Amino acid sequence: MRTILVVGGGYAGFYTAWGLEKRLRRGEARVIVVDPRPYMTYQPFLPEVVAGSVEARHAAVSLRRHLRTTELVNGSVTKIDHEHRTVVVRPAVGGEFPIPYDVLVVTAGAVTRKLAIPGVAEHAIGMKHVEEAVAIRDRLLTAFDQAAVLPVSERRRLLSFTFVGGGFSGVEGFGELMSLAHSLVRKYPALSAGELEFHLVEARDRILPEVTGEPGRWVVRHLRERGGTVHLNAQLRSAVDGHVVLSTGEEWDSELIVWTAGNGANPMVHNHTDLPIDARGQVTVRADLRIGTAEAPVPDAWAAGDDAAVPDLAINQPGVATVPNAQHAVRQGRLLAKNIVAVLRGREPQPYVHHSLGTVATLGLGRGIFQWHRIVIKGFPAWVMHRGYHVLAVPTWERKVRVAAVWATALFFGRDIVSLASVQNPRRAFETGGDTTAVSPGERV
Structure with a gap:
């Protein structure tokens, strides 16, 4: 079998692997995802995690729970040598090791x-x-x-x-x-x-x-x-x-x-690969999500998400790339899975074209703003639209139900207002034997 290696399990990486699982025939190829975290973070929920409106675990989509046939490697890719079809992985424990592959997918994500x-x-x-x-x-x-x-x-x-x-x-x-x-x-x-x-x-x-x-x-x-x-x-x-x-x-x-x-491009991508990189440190990508230029694609190499300079075909401006947001990363990941399978089976990949669905933001409980072209909605209706869109957009029904249940519970009982800052030092109570004078003020609950 051919090996498809996905660097990064964020939006684009998760949806690529998820889509490949659904489309690949048995024995056609194996999929490996390398990521230091065992979950995909649904970042639009982070502001509501901050506010206590969404449980922290519900903003994290478990890779092992939902990628059932994909091989998951817990570690960080430190180098990509596409000429020799190899990546170097640094695990949390132990020394670095190489992983060979046949097809590469770069979805490493951006960094702060x-x-x-x-x-x-x-x-x-x-x-x-x-x-x-x-x-x-x-x-x-x-x-x-x-x-x-x-x-x-x-x-x-x-x-x-x-x-x-x-x-x-x-x-x-x-x-x-x-x-x-x-x-x-x-x-x-x-x-x-x-x-x-x-x-x-x-x-x-x-x-x-x-x-x-x-x-x-x-x-x-x-x-x-x-x-x-x-x-x-x-x-x-x-x-x-x-x-x-x-x-x-x-x-x-x-x-x-x-x-x-x-955010900035992942340093590993622009410093430790032999792939073509643009002036902003992003991977040069064709409209069909293959790495390279229209005249010179890189064989068996694909990219999507925040680290990929994907041409924006939805606007008629040459040289403009899609903005690095979740709306594009999710849809690029879905198309990427389709295109990889198409090429494996001798068909042509399709170009990525996505017209914006608008922008929506929460500004606090019961407050928000939505804009699509000249249509602007403010206040409570926009906040309802924000919640409705994201509970539908978060992957898997399991996560949708959990988030909706927390929101429904909060209508009757409000938010949980207990600080668990002490979990950052879980052995403190054990070490001090209950002596609160030995606990620094920032660790008290």
Whole structure:
């Protein structure tokens, strides 16, 4: 049998492998997926994980549960040598080892793009993975517990929260966390909503670049009316010891700094492969998702998702690639599986063409925005559309039912407001023997 090796189990990788399982005949080819995580993260749910509206595990789709005939390798690909049809894998435990293949699929996904800003590496947290979303939520809940027993003069830092980056991840996370905080403050008689400080920092003059001007300005006004501070045309200069300094001269102490200022191509893809790479570090891809150019395709090599510069045939502008979002990655993965099977059977692959279904974002419980061309829907109807779309889009019925059940339960009982920050140090209680004086304040629940 031929071996099809998929580098990365994110959106594009998961849907490629899932599609191959459905289309390959018995004995026609074997599929291997290499990824350091045993699950695919459904990233649109991360803001709701932050807010406690979705259980963390429900935003993670188990690879082993749903890829039943695919061989899963838990590790990171550190090098691709396509000339010799081999990748090098670094597992979590043990030494590196090679895996030979016949057909390569690169869906390694993007990584959080960090800038060399003092203090960011030490104090900021991203919002790309489930564990990061859980940590953000726990930090806010723990900060409330700590602030409630302090004098008013000592609370400001603990009740100040900062998001850097005004794209979808930043705006949705900012809106959801602010929604959680304002609902939570009613549970703390010692605290008041006026003590909360939420800052959203964006280097450009607008947020949500995927929506047009006026809807984007409405979102800014909406967030400000709810008590958030939106800093436009402002760059983060320093975050040393949690002290935020902006290019505008504004500064404040922040208990939490969430970094969502964009994604970058996976360093392994543009530094450790012999595949053609463009100026942005993405794999050069044809319209049919084969790696290479229209004149010179690379044999037996395919790519999709955030690391692939896929030509956008839906717009009549040569040289423009599809934007790196979930809507494209899912559909590219589905087509990729069809095209690989077609080529294995001697047929021609089909080009990728997808017209946008519009953009929809949650801004907190009961609040959202949707835009499709000139149609703009705001507020509660857009929020319902957001939930409806994503509960249908999350893969597998098992996940759809679990998420819908949590939402239905929350209608009657509200969100769970217990911080589990102590799980980051699970042996602390055992080591201290119950001596709470040996537990640092940030680890108390």
